[in-house]
Amino acid sequence: MNLNERLRHISLADLAALGLQGVGYIKLVAIDKAPAYAVFAADGTQIGALPTRDAALAAMIENGLEPVSLH
Numbered sequence: 001m002n003l004n005e006r007l008r009h010i011s012l013a014d015l016a017a018l019g020l021q022g023v024g025y026i027k028l029v030a031i032d033k034a035p036a037y038a039v040f041a042a043d044g045t046q047i048g049a050l051p052t053r054d055a056a057l058a059a060m061i062e063n064g065l066e067p068v069s070l071h
Contacts, residue, residue: 025064026056039065 003025020042029038031049037056038049060067 016018022066023068024060025068025070026053026060028053041065042068 003053023042024047025040025042028035029036029041029049036049036051037053039047039056039060041047048056048059057067
């Protein structure tokens, strides 16, 4: 089976998981009643939290995550 044939038979779960490792988002959260910017993987898993949005964005890029906007 060649690549095109395999792609035609990809499951919905596998299709949804494509690219999840490479994207993430930043969300304003409160840690000990202080504002912080949490970094999340595309599946919603929190990866870390930093004191500023710029620091969170830099950490994402430095670790190979592509930031995406959520609306």
